[in-house]
Amino acid sequence: MASRILQVLSLFRRDSGPWTVEGIAREMGVSQSSAYRDVQDLSRAGFLDPVTGAGYVLGPAFIEYDRLLRQSDPLIPIASQTMHRLLEDTTQSATAILCRRYRDTVMCVHQEHGAAPHPSTTYERGVAMPLFVGASSKVVLAHLDDRALKRIYLDNETTIRARLKLPDWKAFKAEVREIRKAGFVATVSEVAEGRCGIAAPVLVNKQVIAGISLVFDSAELKDGAPEQFRDAIVAAAQHISEAVAEGGTFVAR
Known part of the structure; x- marks a missing residue:
């Protein structure tokens, strides 16, 4: 039943x-x-x-349980404050997004919008995306173990070859491991045309529990934003990781 x-x-x-x-x-x-x-x-x-x-x-009932989820999840209040600071450190013409793995997708669990006009994003709370499309997804994918990574590849081999232009498992594994080594990933127009995303992983005990990303218009690229944004996003992800590891207590920067 x-x-x-x-x-x-x-x-x-x-x-x-x-x-x-x-x-x-x-x-x-x-x-x-x-x-x-x-x-x-x-x-x-x-x-x-x-x-x-x-x-x-x-x-x-789903609304009630969503409220209870927000109240009981220590990650969201920790991340929310850090995401506000991330927008202050980078640009208010953007959206900061927090995502978690959900089955074989990555789901947005929280977002913060900049105070200035900013491009719309399809990544609202509750929206799930494939693990291999977009910065938020790829940064989580890159920190999965080889066994989980191989299964995801085999289950989505045709789509991965078509969308990522990667010929085989070896090439796929090499690309995601490069993301892991770099500690961040940047994408342009993968989820929506003209949208850029830069993401970094939230890690606790070397396990990825979430990804934090910044979504902004590609026009920002003209001002050399990616390097500045990248450093701020990596720092924000590290700050959230440390706060969660310390037991869910927010630690001010």
């Missing part, structure tokens, strides 16, 4: 709905009576909400 309940919720990852009981039953290959019981259980718990047309959408 628990597994089937999760399957119902997973339908909304593919299509945000509304979903009818009939549609849920058809997609899951179960009877309408079984689907109806699952939907009723989820509705009573607040995870689904009925709408007009006999359909259901995700319910308010």
